[in-house]
Amino acid sequence: MAKxxxxxxxxxxxxxxxxxxxxxxxxxxxxxxxxxxAKAREVLAALKPDMVIEVYNDxxxxxxxxxxxxxxxxxxxEFQPADEGWGPRxxxxxxxxxxxxxxxxxxxxxxxFDMTIVNEMEVDHGLTVPLSMMFGQVKEWPTPVIPLxxxxxxxxxxxxxxCFALGQAIRKAVEEYPKDMRVVVFGTxxxxxxxxxxxxxxxxxxxxxxxxxxxTSDPKGLSEIPHMxxxxxxxxxxxxxxxWHVMRGALDDNAKEAYRFYHVPASNTAVGNIILVxxxx
Amino acid sequence: MSKSEEYSDIPGTYLFDKHACAKGxxxxxxxxxxxxDENRKAFLADEPTYLNKFKxxxxxxxxxxxxxxxxxIQEGGNIYYVSKLGATSGFSFExxxxxxxxxxxxxxxxxxIGGGRPIQGNRSKAEKAEQQKGTV
Numbered sequence: 001m002a003k004x005x006x007x008x009x010x011x012x013x014x015x016x017x018x019x020x021x022x023x024x025x026x027x028x029x030x031x032x033x034x035x036x037x038a039k040a041r042e043v044l045a046a047l048k049p050d051m052v053i054e055v056y057n058d059x060x061x062x063x064x065x066x067x068x069x070x071x072x073x074x075x076x077x078e079f080q081p082a083d084e085g086w087g088p089r090x091x092x093x094x095x096x097x098x099x100x101x102x103x104x105x106x107x108x109x110x111x112x113f114d115m116t117i118v119n120e121m122e123v124d125h126g127l128t129v130p131l132s133m134m135f136g137q138v139k140e141w142p143t144p145v146i147p148l149x150x151x152x153x154x155x156x157x158x159x160x161x162x163c164f165a166l167g168q169a170i171r172k173a174v175e176e177y178p179k180d181m182r183v184v185v186f187g188t189x190x191x192x193x194x195x196x197x198x199x200x201x202x203x204x205x206x207x208x209x210x211x212x213x214x215x216t217s218d219p220k221g222l223s224e225i226p227h228m229x230x231x232x233x234x235x236x237x238x239x240x241x242x243x244w245h246v247m248r249g250a251l252d253d254n255a256k257e258a259y260r261f262y263h264v265p266a267s268n269t270a271v272g273n274i275i276l277v278x279x280x281x
Numbered sequence: 282m283s284k285s286e287e288y289s290d291i292p293g294t295y296l297f298d299k300h301a302c303a304k305g306x307x308x309x310x311x312x313x314x315x316x317x318d319e320n321r322k323a324f325l326a327d328e329p330t331y332l333n334k335f336k337x338x339x340x341x342x343x344x345x346x347x348x349x350x351x352x353x354i355q356e357g358g359n360i361y362y363v364s365k366l367g368a369t370s371g372f373s374f375e376x377x378x379x380x381x382x383x384x385x386x387x388x389x390x391x392x393x394i395g396g397g398r399p400i401q402g403n404r405s406k407a408e409k410a411e412q413q414k415g416t417v
Binding site: 014015029059060061064065082083084085086087153154155156192194195196197198199200201202203204205206207228231232233236237264265267268270 | 285287288291292293294295296297298299302306309310312313315316317318321351354359360361362364365366367368369374375378381382383389392393394396397398399400403404405
């Protein structure tokens with residue numbers, strides 16, 4: 001039987017991907033970031049995952065403003081890295097798993113989560129940067145990846161509570177799948193940052209640290225933070241953190257923190273990374 | 282539930298809500314077109330002619346031609362779309378951010394390395410005014 005063994009929270013700052021792609025990982029500015037992720041990779045590899053469900057957001061890449069799906073799930077055999085204006089990132093094609101993805105779609109929709117089904121889409125830094133951080137520079141990604149894309153660009157994004165409930169529904173769907181599979185759920189984006197307007201550059205480390213703490217001490221309460229509080233206290237784009245609640249909702253209540261890393265700044269953003277592991281992993 | 286209007290007391294922040302999404306629709310579509318290399322080349326070769334393909338307001342057109350990043354945001358541009366114009370025209374994100382924040386790249390970079398713009402004094406317009414009064 002398939003089971004969820006762990007969750008990963010991970011920022012997806014495009015500049016981190018660019019620094020990796022351009023060989024800058026040992027520069028003074030970037031070294032702390034890449035050292036932090038090097039240890040995270042060891043922790044994740046030791047868990048021997050064989051499937052990733054990655055919760056991320058599209059940044060005006062696959063979706064224009066013509067269609068704005070709140071939750072969508074990619075069922076294609078593969079997803080190409082997108083050209084976001086400076087050429088595609090030199091990373092492997094993302095391989096999906098249509099059979100498993102369609103199982104998720106059926107289970108989620110029949111359990112009242114009205115997912116948009118996506119047969120073809122390119123994936124941007126929101127999806128590929130966390131894969132690079134958690135798996136390194138590889139010829140092929142070590143596992144298939146199911147993209148679960150959330151609208152956090154056009155207001156209103158789904159509530160944190162709804163995201164948490166989606167995570168719970170994902171867990172149910174995974175546990176119904178007959179194949180043996182060790183599934184890790186990635187919640188990506190954040191942490192505090194604002195990248196537009198005169199308030200550009202806002203960082204709130206206190207908010208971020210409390211958020212990381214409450215992922216284990218009070219996950220349900222944490223998911224009830226209203227949007228207003230993210231925008232005000234964690235920066236307008238800090239609202240991406242609602243996606244971490246999908247990851248958290250998919251785990252056991254008593255999942256343990258196995259790794260944490262936090263650093264300011266990467267470009268305009270606070271970088272956070274956490275690995276939460278289920279007790280029976 | 283917080284309606285988008287309730288966010289208007291946050292300083293220097295332009296929520297990409299129902300108003301901005303409608304106002305900036307064509308501007309953001311223009312920016313999105315720059316994901317194709319052939320379009321980037323066509324735009325850079327003759328900007329005014331390329332822009333005629335999109336139903337931009339005069340203010341939006343002016344902001345694009347002047348690379349006025351804050352102006353584009355104020356006219357309904359969304360930063361994820363606008364940044365494609367930045368990439369097309371050789372602006373780093375840092376340069377765009379510094380310009381929106383009304384400072385130099387050097388100062389902006391120093392602020393970020395120092396931990397970023399602090400939340401104290403930036404939560405609301407009232408808090409910001411209060412802080413500015415205190416520092417005068």
